[in-house]
Amino acid sequence: MNPDIQKERQKATFEVEKLTHILDGGPEKTRRRREIESLVINDSDFKEEDPNFLSRSERYDQAVRKSAQMILKMREYGIADPEEIYCYKSCVHPGRPEPFDLHLGMFLPTLLNQATPEQMDRYFMPAWNLEIIGTYAQTEMGHGTHLRGLETTATFDPATQEFILNSPTVSSIKWWPGGLGKTSNYAIVLAQLYTQGNCHGLHAFIVPIRDMNTHQPLPGIVVGDIGPKFGFNEVDNGFLKLDHVRIPRDNMLMKYAKVDPDGTYVKPPSAKLTYGTMVFIRSMIVGESARAVAKSSTIAIRYSAVRHQSEIRPGEPEPQILEYQTQQYKLFPVLAMAYAFTFVGQYMSQTYHRITGDINQGDFSELPELHALSAGLKAFTTWAANSAIEVCRMSCGGHGYSRSSALPDIYVEFTPTCTYEGENTVMMLQTARYLMKSYRQARAGQLLHGIVSYLNEADHQRVQPQLVAARSTGIDISDLSGLVEVYKLRAAILVELAAKSIQKELQQRKSQEDAWNNSAIDLVRASDAHCHYVVVKLFTDKLGEIDDAPIRSVLSMLARLYALHGIMNNSGDFLLAGLLNGSQVLQISARIKELLSELRPNAVALVDAFNFHDRMLKSVLGRYDGNVYEHMFEWARRSPLNSTEVHESFEKYLKPLRSKL
Amino acid sequence: MNPDIQKERQKATFEVEKLTHILDGGPEKTRRRREIESLVINDSDFKEEDPNFLSRSERYDQAVRKSAQMILKMREYGIADPEEIYCYKSCVHPGRPEPFDLHLGMFLPTLLNQATPEQMDRYFMPAWNLEIIGTYAQTEMGHGTHLRGLETTATFDPATQEFILNSPTVSSIKWWPGGLGKTSNYAIVLAQLYTQGNCHGLHAFIVPIRDMNTHQPLPGIVVGDIGPKFGFNEVDNGFLKLDHVRIPRDNMLMKYAKVDPDGTYVKPPSAKLTYGTMVFIRSMIVGESARAVAKSSTIAIRYSAVRHQSEIRPGEPEPQILEYQTQQYKLFPVLAMAYAFTFVGQYMSQTYHRITGDINQGDFSELPELHALSAGLKAFTTWAANSAIEVCRMSCGGHGYSRSSALPDIYVEFTPTCTYEGENTVMMLQTARYLMKSYRQARAGQLLHGIVSYLNEADHQRVQPQLVAARSTGIDISDLSGLVEVYKLRAAILVELAAKSIQKELQQRKSQEDAWNNSAIDLVRASDAHCHYVVVKLFTDKLGEIDDAPIRSVLSMLARLYALHGIMNNSGDFLLAGLLNGSQVLQISARIKELLSELRPNAVALVDAFNFHDRMLKSVLGRYDGNVYEHMFEWARRSPLNSTEVHESFEKYLKPLRSKL
Secondary structure (H helix, E strand, C coil): CCHHHHHHHHCCCCCHHHHHHHHHCCHHHHHHHHHHHHHHHCCHHHCCCCHHHCCHHHHHHHHHHHHHHHHHHHHHHCCCCHHHHHHHHHHHCCCCCCCCHHHHHHHHHHHHHHCCHHHHHHHHHHHHCCCCCEEEECCECCECCCHHHCCCEEEEECCCCEEEEECCCHHHCEECCCCCCCCCCEEEEEEEEEECCEEEEEEEEEEECECCCCCCECCCEEEEECCCECCCCCCCCEEEEECCEEEEHHHECCCCCEECCCCCEECCCCCHHHHHHHHHHHHHHHHHHHHHHHHHHHHHHHHHHHCECCCCCCCCCCCEHHHCHHHHHHHHHHHHHHHHHHHHHHHHHHHHHHHHHHHHCCCCCCHHHHHHHHHHHHHHHHHHHHHHHHHHHHHCHHHHHEHHHCHHHHHHHHHHHHCCCCCHHHHHHHHHHHHHHHHHHHHCCCCCCHHHHHHHCCHHHHCCCCCCCCCCCCCCCCCHHHHHHHHHHHHHHHHHHHHHHHHHHHHCCCCHHHHHHCCHHHHHHHHHHHHHHHHHHHHHHHHHCCCCHHHHHHHHHHHHHHHHHHHHHCHHHHHHCCCCCHHHHHHHHHHHHHHHHHHHHHHHHHHHCCCCCHHHHCCCCCCCCCCHHHHHHHHHHCCHHHCCCCCCHHHHHHHHHHHHC | CCHHHHHHHHCCCCCHHHHHHHHHCCHHHHHHHHHHHHHHHCCHHHCCCCHHHCCHHHHHHHHHHHHHHHHHHHHHHCCCCHHHHHHHHHHHCCCCCCCCHHHHHHHHHHHHHHCCHHHHHHHHHHHHCCCCCEEEECCECCECCCHHHCCCEEEEECCCCEEEEECCCHHHCEECCCCCCCCCCEEEEEEEEEECCEEEEEEEEEEECECCCCCCECCCEEEEECCCECCCCCCCCEEEEECCEEEEHHHECCCCCEECCCCCEECCCCCHHHHHHHHHHHHHHHHHHHHHHHHHHHHHHHHHHHCECCCCCCCCCCCEHHHCHHHHHHHHHHHHHHHHHHHHHHHHHHHHHHHHHHHHCCCCCCHHHHHHHHHHHHHHHHHHHHHHHHHHHHHCHHHHHEHHHCHHHHHHHHHHHHCCCCCHHHHHHHHHHHHHHHHHHHHCCCCCCHHHHHHHCCHHHHCCCCCCCCCCCCCCCCCHHHHHHHHHHHHHHHHHHHHHHHHHHHHCCCCHHHHHHCCHHHHHHHHHHHHHHHHHHHHHHHHHCCCCHHHHHHHHHHHHHHHHHHHHHCHHHHHHCCCCCHHHHHHHHHHHHHHHHHHHHHHHHHHHCCCCCHHHHCCCCCCCCCCHHHHHHHHHHCCHHHCCCCCCHHHHHHHHHHHHC
């Protein structure tokens, strides 16, 4: 054990194990997580070469091998609960998506939700047993977020009782689905349904794409890998071009909508039913943001405790870089963010399950709010986490740039969350639509419930953005509830500013749509402020649930730092609205520095509490024992470029060059 | 040609070619750049496979092949001017560093600057003719920015007239030098010089590391590649462990410092001489920031002109995504930044050459300011560019994540500039040290010259950060010189706040060093504000040099957008200091929206003016002809994973799995 990091652990003012339980959701959850982790860690079938040393094809190959093993083992161990499957999978492919992700996460669930009983009989068991490996082909090369724009057609031919699936243009080629390129032999294809000369919009079709025995593409199918990406090297994101491919009528998923044998189209009973999955996935992504930030801050803070550099006081030995105020200012707000997002993720997951219960009872009343919240928080947390990972990487100096730090991998695997499952700006605008609707309702005297109820309060309407700072808001910035209050008022004011921007555009005789587009910057800001308020509020609420005094104390420091740091980074909003005055902002700046010092002794313990096993973290810099340099050297020597002392390019190019110059 | 992008070009209000000349520094420079580009583009010896389709070893191999060709061709064409070498090299390895970078950029120049005439005779021609390929080994595994912390020793043994070079610890292993791992057979090693029992600090030694004929490492040398990184795949960044390696006395570079045969150490005459190189490299990096942002915005803006998505007005066809206000708000400030940084880069280069002239005349007076400015601007522009590249990538939706967009490559090759040649936070603190010194001088009544002369003005000292916004500054935000003025005042105030923080710490009986560290956040903010002021000022100054009215008009829009966007992102500073009031900030927000609309027709023309040849840009999304989708499909089909229809993993893992489940 590195003596520096050992000393850090001795300075902790709280019991790390207890905090781990809180983060896991209880001691029993911690126990079970560790049990599953050790199942994987001690299983020699999951031994692997560092993917960073492999070619793309080798990486894919290794991932398929491990995924196949994973399916076998989960059956063997009886791991079937979705949360436990997720945990096991995360251990087998730590931090990396894998080729079966869409089969398990989209193909099987879509069958469960949208297949008729006959279709279930035909497809479910083969898919469960991986004879059928499926993917979910929605996105096209030219069409993403806007589903109505998708071009793939499914035209019903009553003469043969078949649908003809077709990609009419290059831009209509299905593009991006994971596992489509090489792994899958089936795809659920989303296509515009045409029957009796009318288009009925997007519907889902089960399309065989490769021969079950030879795995060769079927006639009319052009399928392959879309090529290298920033990350996701283990996944064969694919393309699919359909040239008048015929499938039987009963390959349309017909649990809700139907096409009768004569071509008559039967509408689905409700559109709300597909709503839930999106909300669920976006809520999960909030948890992913937390995990990515937790991992990154673990690596950067542990490394900052063992790395010595430069000098603060002349003549003294080089200090740990964690002693530098600038380093603390980079990393401790990220640490606070990791805790904030973890608790927000827990809240989203609990709320989802609660509301799903209500929905099953036929009560949809809370769904719109959750939908809006999950969209906004997905965008808010992924954007913040995305930047935070890079702050952590760059805080590790040059070594953060080495793949041995794991930070480049964390970034490239995480950053697509800003784009997939709803592009972030579009998500923010969805939340804004809900906020604008709620604002209009509040103005019309309707009493709002839930998280937007603050729009009822007339209080903020007295705040005039133009006449700032003369007023004193009397908000106590040393008090967390005071901070929640200013975030709430900021959100209310930015919602109002966005609404007024739309009004102004309308008064200038713009259409509703142009008014919206011309106010989009303000709308995104309003959503951002709303989400920020929710995060600060949920973090503060969480403190009330914590009995252990030393833990509550240190978490309360993190909550304060999170809130105050957010104010500093957006101080213009608070000053403009007169929610804070200049002297309060200067006090906040001073208070942040104090909090950095106060958190310093607990920094390593706070990342230890995330309890990432070294095998899950896979970072030379983030090792629990702090023995960074020896292992970095060892790792480097295994680099494929070192497999020979002299690279072949010497004889091929360098030596011959001499005689030519 | 894609009709959308064609229409965009027809909307331009200025002559693109004329603006290209301004960006290149004159029509003759444009002509010569294109001449060099076409030398490379039309040369079949430089044909290459997309490196994204290759393994690490293949990438390195391809780069060595091209670099060897490059050296031959430059000799053949007589390309010898440093600027032209740089241009040719950038065409051969567009956007990518290569294995000879340190040989050409550090090994040869260090010989030129620090070798004695005898050493020049012995080493220069072999190095020029690439018999000797060298690198510059300074950074160690445990030591970067702080040079005094380096551990490698060079101990003089008078008995044998040799230096003994040694790596006493793991952390002292030389780490990171480019070309060290596999390419070089020599290294200039920086080591702590010991003679007659005393340490005389860092000195440079010429150390042979591989056999000239076999290329095998020499006895006592452990050398290799440090393993995969985020980017820099073409470069064999290496490690070097020296186990009591003996080299003759005259392998120390002795132009300045010397060790006599009896071991007597002779000091160098001046320390300032090595100053210049650092300043030069940091100034160059400002230009690199400009180029990275220019490339990224070219890709994102062209793609946004051909990509159609979603709807603004119902029933109408999907609009170009460049119509969305949110998309403009992401990309046009980045475009403005590309222009700003280009002009700052030109200024830094001109200033460097002017001051170098002065230095050669013995006049060092302007060096400290340039040193401080180059450090701060290096940090300011690389941080800003780093974020801007990712804004561009994410603005391209999923396709930005594909390596075919080139945006991931631009990011990974650019991001190390934030760390190397002086870690950015350290750079900001260096600039802050100069600002604090200047501030104290100004307070002591000394008249400051140059760019910090604003610290003389007593004006800002009347601004009381605590009493904001009541006052009206009377600054006209519609006037560029007014904007320069507020940036200047903001810098002055933040310099003062930092100085006061230090004073306060000192009053609390902290040592000078602790006071500095406890004010580091404020110091970085002060430097940042100083650099921001410089950038706004230089952009504004540049407009005055431009005769062409349509070009001046559109550049002036960009300058305004750059300045106003910076105010919005830092509005707290301006409000806090009472430099702007709330209603002005709201006006600025509205004015930004107007500028986005005003710039919209010229957006594509403004990126066209950067004049990146498609072969240099290497981006499917950024193609000049806008034919994105066809080429994306074509590129994907060349992906190595598509070399067979059925990947071997099917027979190995997937098919056998069926019988086991």
